[in-house]
Structure formats: structure tokens, C-alpha cells
Amino acid sequence: MSDSSAPFGQAKYQVRFDWGAAGAERILPGAHVAVVVDVLSFTTAVVAAAERGVPVAPWPAGDAAGAAALARRLGGVVAGRRGEPGPSLSPTSFAGAEAFDELDGPVVIPSPNGGAIAAGLAERGLVVLAGALRNRTAVAEWILALQSERGERTIVAIVAAGERVTSASEAIRFAIEDQLAAGAIVDALVGLGIDHTSPEAAVACAAFEGLRHATTHLIGASGSAVELVEGGFRGDVRFASERDASRVVPELRDGVFRA
Ligand SMILES: O=C(O)[C@H](CS(=O)(=O)O)OP(=O)(O)O
Numbered sequence: 492m493s494d495s496s497a498p499f500g501q502a503k504y505q506v507r508f509d510w511g512a513a514g515a516e517r518i519l520p521g522a523h524v525a526v527v528v529d530v531l532s533f534t535t536a537v538v539a540a541a542e543r544g545v546p547v548a549p550w551p552a553g554d555a556a557g558a559a560a561l562a563r564r565l566g567g568v569v570a571g572r573r574g575e576p577g578p579s580l581s582p583t584s585f586a587g588a589e590a591f592d593e594l595d596g597p598v599v600i601p602s603p604n605g606g607a608i609a610a611g612l613a614e615r616g617l618v619v620l621a622g623a624l625r626n627r628t629a630v631a632e633w634i635l636a637l638q639s640e641r642g643e644r645t646i647v648a649i650v651a652a653g654e655r656v657t658s659a660s661e662a663i664r665f666a667i668e669d670q671l672a673a674g675a676i677v678d679a680l681v682g683l684g685i686d687h688t689s690p691e692a693a694v695a696c697a698a699f700e701g702l703r704h705a706t707t708h709l710i711g712a713s714g715s716a717v718e719l720v721e722g723g724f725r726g727d728v729r730f731a732s733e734r735d736a737s738r739v740v741p742e743l744r745d746g747v748f749r750a
Pocket residue numbers: 529531532533534580602603604605606607652653654655
């Protein structure tokens with residue numbers, strides 16, 4: 492783990508920004524809140540589930556037995572594959588809330604990017620939130636309220652997931668939907684006076700500010716979206732691109748995201 496004086500720790504700043512699990516480790520020392528951003532699709536799915544009152548447990552993809560064991564322990568179910576009936580990484584799979592009425596525990600969602608990062612941040616002694624374009628203002632307001640409650644400067648580490656190039660590699664394909672949503676969260680924080688941003692956070696914010704009228708188009712044309720549309724999931728892209736459509740702020744407690 493990096494120490495807070497390391498050059499890449501952004502340690503002087505209240506609002507920090509980096510990419511992936513390794514980036515999270517760089518900016519975590521001293522942080523009180525981590526916001527994981529994986530617009531296509533994990534954190535948007537978590538927000539969609541929370542909008543329907545459905546808790547979600549993150550799990551790194553690639554360990555099916557571990558996901559099943561976690562679901563058994565929590566009394567929940569493992570998400571299916573995208574497009575199958577029932578809950579999945581597809582945010583719109585949570586549209587039929589009644590389908591989950593019988594569920595006692597959470598939906599365990601294996602996810603190679605945002606889910607893996609969030610699972611790695613559990614039990615680390617800081618608040619972990621799911622951030623997306625849908626809830627970016629709600630997330631910022633939630634952090635401001637936490638800061639008021641704590642009565643002291645609250646340090647925020649925003650972690651964009653991007654996409655791991657292979658499951659065996661930490662190399663990341665930077666994803667513009669995560670860059671824009673992370674910048675949108677910084678923008679909302681700045682608007683509330685939480686504005687001591689690192690250069691990395693300031694650049695993400697400037698990208699969002701400069702392109703704020705084009706985010707729907709840009710996200711829809713991004714590589715991640717093209718891949719999803721080709722797979723028949725245009726609705727997920729549209730849903731994930733809706734800015735400030737949601738007031739829910741899922742928080743990771745005891746390994747489960749709940750609003
Ligand atoms: O949402 C997704 O499709 C991705 C799966 S993959 O990286 O494209 O295989 O997962 P996520 O962890 O939500 O980015």
C-alpha cells in the first residue's frame with residue numbers, strides 16, 4: 492500500500508481521483524469516503540437495484556464458487572448472465588421490482604471491474620459509495636451531509652473502474668463514461684463547496700464541464716456502449732446516461748450495497 496506522502500497519493504487534496512484497484516490504493520490513505528464509478532455497468536446496476544430497494548453484494552468475476560458461497564451465506568442469489576431472466580449486471584434487469592419481492596438477501600453481482608474494486612474496498616475502515624451519472628448530485632450531497640455530521644474536512648477518493656484488459660492483468664482500458672461520471676461527481680462536489688481538488692480530479696471535472704451537453708451522445712458512442720449495443724443492450728446505455736435521474740446513494744455496509 493502506498494503511503495500518503497507518496498507522489499501519486501494526491502495526499503494534499505480533499506477530492507482525489509484515480510483509476511482501478513491500484514489507483515484506489517494510491518489515493519486511499521487518509522480518505523474517509525471512496526466513490527466507485529463504473530457506469531457500464533456495475534455501479535449503474537447497483538444504483539438501479541437500490542432504486543427498487545434491492546441490495547447488491549459486489550463480487551469479483553471469475554470466481555463462481557466464491558459468489559455462490561457468498562450468496563448462500565447472505566441468503567441471497569447470484570446474478571445471472573446479462574440478458575437472462577432475473578437480475579444481472581444489466582441495470583435494466585432491475586426494472587421489474589416485483590420479481591425480487593421474495594428475495595431475503597442481496598443479489599451477488601460478479602463484476603470484473605467496479606464490483607472487484609468495491610469488494611476490495613470493503614472492511615477497509617472507510618465509507619464506500621456506488622457513484623454513477625444517475626446519482627452524481629445525490630452522492631455529492633450525501634458526502635456534504637456526512638462532512639457536516641463529522642464536523643471536519645472529509646476526504647473523498649473517487650475511483651473510476653475503466654475496464655481491465657484481461658482478467659489476469661491490472662492494465663486498464665480507460666473508459667470515457669467513467670471519466671465523465673467521475674468528473675460529474677467532482678463538479679457536483681465543487682458546486683457544494685467541496686472544491687480542494689487534486690489536479691487529477693480537476694482535469695476529470697473540466698472534461699465533464701466542457702462536455703456536459705454532449706455526455707449522452709459521447710457515452711452512447713463510446714467503445715463500451717458500442718459493445719453493449721451490439722449485444723442488444725441499448726436500453727442499458729440509455730439508462731446509464733441519464734444524469735441526476737436518481738436520488739439513491741448506495742453505501743457498502745457489511746459487504747452489501749444498500750441505499
Ligand atoms: O458491465 C460490463 O459489461 C462489464 C463486463 S466486461 O468488463 O465488459 O466483461 O463489467 P463491469 O465490471 O460492470 O464493468
